[in-house]
Amino acid sequence: xxxxxxxxxxxxxxxxxxxxxxxxxxxxxxxxxxxxxxxxxxxxxxxxxxxxxxxxxxxxxxxxxxxxxxxxxxxxxxxxxxxxxxxxxxxxxxxxxxxxxxxxxxxxxxxxxxxxxxxxxxxxxxxxxxxxxxxxxxxxxxxxxxxxxxxxxxxxxxxxxxxxxxxxxxxxxxxxxxxxxxxxxxxxxxxxxxxxxxx
Numbered sequence: 001x002x003x004x005x006x007x008x009x010x011x012x013x014x015x016x017x018x019x020x021x022x023x024x025x026x027x028x029x030x031x032x033x034x035x036x037x038x039x040x041x042x043x044x045x046x047x048x049x050x051x052x053x054x055x056x057x058x059x060x061x062x063x064x065x066x067x068x069x070x071x072x073x074x075x076x077x078x079x080x081x082x083x084x085x086x087x088x089x090x091x092x093x094x095x096x097x098x099x100x101x102x103x104x105x106x107x108x109x110x111x112x113x114x115x116x117x118x119x120x121x122x123x124x125x126x127x128x129x130x131x132x133x134x135x136x137x138x139x140x141x142x143x144x145x146x147x148x149x150x151x152x153x154x155x156x157x158x159x160x161x162x163x164x165x166x167x168x169x170x171x172x173x174x175x176x177x178x179x180x181x182x183x184x185x186x187x188x189x190x191x192x193x194x195x196x197x198x199x
Contacts (some may be wrong), residue, residue, distance in 0.1 A: 015044045015065020017092055020197045023168055024090035025069040030189045031086055032182075035071045040066045062098030066091040073173075082174040084182075088190060091166040099166050101190030103140055104158045123147045134157065137191040139179070144172070152176070156183040162194040 028037070034149030043066055045059030067090050073083035108127030124147035127153040132141040146153045155172020158180070169187050171178045 015042055015092070017042065017065055017067060018165075020194070021067045021090045021092055021165070021198055024041050024162065024190060024194045025071070026071060026086060026169065026186060026190055030088075031071050031187055034074050034167055035084075035086065035182070036074055038070045038085055039068070044158045048089055060091075060093075060098075060108040062094040062095060063102070064092045065080040081177065084171065084178045086186065087168075088186070089166075089168040090194075091168065092164070093164045096161070096164045099161050099164050102166055106140055106159060108142065110137035117133045124152070130180060132157075133181060136160075136184050136187060137162070139187075140182070143180075149173075154178070156180050158183055158187045160187055160191055162191055163198045165194060167191055167194060 007061045009118065022040075025040070045065065069088050071086040071088075073085070075081060075083045091099070091102070093102065099134055108129070124145070126145050128143045130141050130143050136158075137160045139158055142157045144155050144157055151174050153172065154176040155170055155173055158167075158169045160167050167187070168185060169190065171183045171186065
């Protein structure tokens with residue numbers, strides 16, 4: 001899930017991020033037991049534009065950069081179900097207004113590929129907006145599916161605002177074991193920490 005993002009986000013110039021940005025992604029205390037951190041990194045608006053295949057694609061207005069963490073479930077018992085993956089991002093915008101505008105303007109299959117879902121196969125791609133769980137912070141939640149080599153990829157995605165940041169969280173696997181409740185619990189934890197840290 002993070003491979004395509006890391007290809008751009010782990011190279012090139014580093015964005016000038018607020019010191020709290022690294023605390024706005026999923027940390028060890030946020031994810032369930034049995035998950036291992038795979039990679040963390042930062043990315044710029046230029047990195048995002050390079051990742052997206054659409055000619056003329058551009059980074060969202062006011063995006064200064066972002067940081068991410070990628071976690072993967074440890075699968076150690078037969079029959080070895082496909083592991084659940086968690087990708088968390090903090091996107092830093094010039095202003096809170098621009099962050100909110102980004103979330104309001106999300107269009108499945110268009111802006112939603114910036115920057116997180118570029119890895120998602122094109123075949124059978126479907127986006128369905130869903131309601132967040134009770135107590136979820138304000139934002140937008142989506143069920144996403146696609147097909148890859150005859151197998152379906154399923155995930156839930158959330159984009160929530162936190163001042164001038166957008167916190168984006170994605171939980172998914174190839175068998176649909178991950179659910180909206182799993183996503184909502186993560187989003188509530190990282191959003192609450194961000195709200196406490198913001199000046």
